[in-house]
Amino acid sequence: MSADSLMIVGGQWGDEGKGKVVDLLSAAFAAVVRYNGGHNAGHTVRYADRRFALHLVPSGIIHEGVRCYLASGMVVEPTALVSEMDRLSSEGVSVEGRIALSPRATLILPTHRALDGAREGARGSAKIGTTGRGIGPAYQDKAQRRGLRAYLLADPIRLREHALPLMEEHNRELKTLFGAEPVDLEAAMQEITTAAARLAPLLDEVGPALRRHRAAGEPVLFEGAQGVLLDLAWGTYPYVTSSSCLPGFAAASCGVGPRLLGPVLGVMKAYATRVGGGPFPSELDDATGEQLRERGAEFGTTTGRPRRCGWFDAVAARYAVEVAGIDAVAVTKLDVLDGFETLKVATSYRLPDGSTLDTFPADPEVAAVIEPVLEELPGWSSPTESVVREEELPLEAEDYLRFLEAKIGVPVVIVSTGPRREETMVRGDSDLAQQLRGVIEG
Ligand code: GDP
Numbered sequence: 001m002s003a004d005s006l007m008i009v010g011g012q013w014g015d016e017g018k019g020k021v022v023d024l025l026s027a028a029f030a031a032v033v034r035y036n037g038g039h040n041a042g043h044t045v046r047y048a049d050r051r052f053a054l055h056l057v058p059s060g061i062i063h064e065g066v067r068c069y070l071a072s073g074m075v076v077e078p079t080a081l082v083s084e085m086d087r088l089s090s091e092g093v094s095v096e097g098r099i100a101l102s103p104r105a106t107l108i109l110p111t112h113r114a115l116d117g118a119r120e121g122a123r124g125s126a127k128i129g130t131t132g133r134g135i136g137p138a139y140q141d142k143a144q145r146r147g148l149r150a151y152l153l154a155d156p157i158r159l160r161e162h163a164l165p166l167m168e169e170h171n172r173e174l175k176t177l178f179g180a181e182p183v184d185l186e187a188a189m190q191e192i193t194t195a196a197a198r199l200a201p202l203l204d205e206v207g208p209a210l211r212r213h214r215a216a217g218e219p220v221l222f223e224g225a226q227g228v229l230l231d232l233a234w235g236t237y238p239y240v241t242s243s244s245c246l247p248g249f250a251a252a253s254c255g256v257g258p259r260l261l262g263p264v265l266g267v268m269k270a271y272a273t274r275v276g277g278g279p280f281p282s283e284l285d286d287a288t289g290e291q292l293r294e295r296g297a298e299f300g301t302t303t304g305r306p307r308r309c310g311w312f313d314a315v316a317a318r319y320a321v322e323v324a325g326i327d328a329v330a331v332t333k334l335d336v337l338d339g340f341e342t343l344k345v346a347t348s349y350r351l352p353d354g355s356t357l358d359t360f361p362a363d364p365e366v367a368a369v370i371e372p373v374l375e376e377l378p379g380w381s382s383p384t385e386s387v388v389r390e391e392e393l394p395l396e397a398e399d400y401l402r403f404l405e406a407k408i409g410v411p412v413v414i415v416s417t418g419p420r421r422e423e424t425m426v427r428g429d430s431d432l433a434q435q436l437r438g439v440i441e442g
Contacts, residue, residue, distance in 0.1 A: 004219035004435070005029075005262030007247045010227025011320045013274035014241075015300070015307065016267040017332030017416060019043025022059040022223045024421050028439040030218035031067045031210065032060025034225065035253035036243040038075040038108060038138070039084075040131040041225035042300065046419055052091065056081050058223050061093055067213075071206045072104035073243060073253025075138040076150060078195030080108075085198075100204040103151035109163060110188040111170035112137040118178035128239055129276015131303055139242040141166070153196040154203055163192060207255030214260060222250045222261060228320035229274075229360075236360075236367055239278025246324050263432055265413070266326035268317055270334045270400075273298050273307040279367030282310035282346040282374070296336040311374060313346040314407035319360040321408050328432045330414035331404065334397060335385035335423075343379050343400060346372035347407055377403060387417045388425050401427070 006025065010016045023045040026032050034041075039055035046052075047062050056076060060066035070076060085095045112134030119137070120130050130136055141147035146166060152159040164185060171182035213220050224245050229235045231245040243249070251258045271292055274280045283289065292298065292309035299306055320326060337343060349357040349370035361367050380394035387393055393401075393415075401412050413433040417423045426437040 005214070005221070005260065006219070007222045007224070007250060007261045007264045009224035009245060009247055009264060009266055009324055009326065010230075011266035011268040011317060011324070011326060011329060012227045012272055012313075013229045013280070014226040015273055015275065015298075016227060016269050018223070018267045019045045019054065019059055020332065020416060020419065020421065020424075021265070021267050021330050021414065022221065023047065023062060024424060025436065025439050026058075026060035026066055026221055027063040028219070028442070029060065029066060029221040030216075031069060031213050031220045032058040033069040033071055033206065033210070033220060033222050033250070033254060034058045035071040035073050035222060035250040036245055037225035037241060038133065038135045039077060039080040040133050040135045040241065044419075046421065050091070052088070052093070055084055057084050057088065057095070057099060060221065060223075061088060061095060061098065064094065066098070067209075068099045069206045069209065069254075070099070070101045070105060071250070071253040072102040072255065073249060074102070075106045075108050075135055075142070075243075076101065077108035077113075077134060078153065078199055079191055080133075082195045082198050099202050100206065100209060101150055101199060101202040102206045103149065103203045105150040106138050106142045107148040107150060107152070107192075108134040108138040109148065109167055109170070110191060111167040111174070111183045112141070114174055114180065114183050115170055118174055118180045122178055127277055129278075129305075136242040137170075150199075150203060154200040156193055156196060159192065159196055160189060163189065205255070210254055210256050210260065220260070220262075222247070224250070228266075228324045229316055231323075234323045236278045236364055239276065239364065263327045264325050265328055265330055265432070265436075266320060266324065266410075267330045267332060268312075268320075269296075270312060270331050270337050271296070272310045272313050272316070275300055275303070275305055275307050279364055280308055280310060281316070281349055281367065281370050282313040282372045283308050284310045291340075292336065295339075296333055311344045311346055311372070312404065313372065314404065315346055315349060315358060315372075316360055317404070317408045321410050326410055328411050328413040328430065329404075329408065330416065331401065331412050332416040334401075334415055335383065335417045337379065337397075337400075338383040338385055340379040343377045344374040345377065345403065345407065347375050348373040375403075384417050386423050388422065390415075390425055390427050
């Protein structure tokens, strides 16, 4: 195992606060890599009292000297990447020569966006809750082996030759299957070609670059988007994202061996949230859920949608630890639980026939009817907000973290007690905790 590289994945349904954790750690890495998804991801990173919303560009961009990679397993909308780079530049972040895009990444076209909206609209009450940005249709085209890959950005003539017929097909689908307005293809081509000219210089194979970093002894940070419970295979299918969120996919996406990846840090909130449809056993559809949403500002970065909120689900968390091989956990937003008299944690599920289940079921119809078995723990009376030393945490908060560790089977090595980067502590003396302490404290 390459001890100085690190893999960060979301351990729940996304939005766990990975942005803050990645940003906190990324200054110590030579390279930060995004390997899945597209601009459906949304990280909010705060730096020196400024907020940056990132969707495609790895969070490492905020730190001078970190090189950022978008690997082949991503789907990239050219205009979205250009606008994000422009916005970062206008905010004083240097992006020039610091971003590499895999020539094998799949392109999202304007017609993918239109198809996403039309398909989701046609699902009626069975909506998945997609962000409508064309991610699913682009991955679908990739699997159908008719997708466009990023290398075409360097050749406007071939780009047009490939993009036009595919978009014509999409337009036929829009019209005949959904009765939707077709996309204006000349305007769409104009949009793509303009962005292509800006992106062509970014094209570079990611695997060889990462091997060069490692050969030079430079550590690499892998930044997973979404979360394990949204993984295409291991999440709550079909209410999942259309890519794999697991660490193993990083190797496949970058074209490197799994040994290059390093230990896996799972990021989990001290409670649970999910956006869109699908099973969520510990969901609170009451005033307590509302309190979590308000206190935690649980509204999507990308869509602004209110997130569904509930108690920490230790069954789902342990399942995530197992399927993703999470070595240790960063617990975020502990401060959001300040002021609750009692807290609950789901420790198993009960089926309608009275039997219990201690793992996440494969069948969404089963997942929809299970009831969480909740264990109650005392809340804490003094706040954890902004606490940065483990010994200053209220006793009950420390007990809560120990309870989570016992239930999920791996140590909690990072605790976040506020959105700012300083509001963080490294816990314990495990090898990983020591490595992270070194990284954070420089
Ligand atoms: P990501 O996609 O996993 O990075 O998650 P989001 O960016 O959607 O959500 C994280 C949000 O929570 C951001 O607004 C952060 O500034 C904020 N945040 C992160 N950690 C903490 C924390 O420990 N406490 C509080 N109160 N907010 C936090």
